[in-house]
Amino acid sequence: MREVLGYYTKETDLLEGVKTLVNEKITVKDVFSPYPVHGLDKAMKLKRSRLPRVAFIFGALGALLGFLFQAWVFTKSYPINIGGKPFMAIPSFIPVTFECTILFAAIAIVLAYLLKSHLGAGADNKIYDQRATDDHFVIVLDVSDKNNKESEEITTKLKATGAKSVETKLL
Numbered sequence: 001m002r003e004v005l006g007y008y009t010k011e012t013d014l015l016e017g018v019k020t021l022v023n024e025k026i027t028v029k030d031v032f033s034p035y036p037v038h039g040l041d042k043a044m045k046l047k048r049s050r051l052p053r054v055a056f057i058f059g060a061l062g063a064l065l066g067f068l069f070q071a072w073v074f075t076k077s078y079p080i081n082i083g084g085k086p087f088m089a090i091p092s093f094i095p096v097t098f099e100c101t102i103l104f105a106a107i108a109i110v111l112a113y114l115l116k117s118h119l120g121a122g123a124d125n126k127i128y129d130q131r132a133t134d135d136h137f138v139i140v141l142d143v144s145d146k147n148n149k150e151s152e153e154i155t156t157k158l159k160a161t162g163a164k165s166v167e168t169k170l171l
Contacts, residue, residue, distance in 0.1 A: 004143055005129065032132035032133075055109050143168075
């Protein structure tokens with residue numbers, strides 16, 4: 001399997017390049033940049049992230065478990081009359097319930113992000129070029145091994161969109 005890498009020095013050229021390639025039905029495998037580029041996900045036509053849903057679900061679960069645990073402790077497990085307040089004093093449960101919400105949501109977001117991005121322990125992520133972490137933007141495209149014409153066409157299109165250099169790498 002071969003990959004064609006297009007190197008850009010300006011984010012505006014990168015965005016135009018990605019838009020051009022996507023409009024011409026060329027599949028962009030990935031794009032690497034030294035910082036987040038506004039509008040890149042829209043240009044690549046990526047689906048919206050599900051992390052907000054994960055945060056909501058686990059935050060709600062944390063709030064429910066935190067509240068139910070306190071209710072169980074103060075009414076069934078260890079009921080103590082503190083300062084004359086009732087055993088089920090809901091306003092006093094709010095701080096711990098809030099903290100459980102934040103804790104569960106934060107842990108769930110981190111774990112979901114690491115799993116989805118394949119960034120956990122033992123991950124073997126390919127670094128295409130060190131310049132992508134410094135001052136270059138890189139578009140990675142897959143091409144078939146047998147079709148040299150396709151590789152040449154893609155190289156020409158990348159150069160036309162403003163790529164400073166184009167490389168072909170074998171995997």
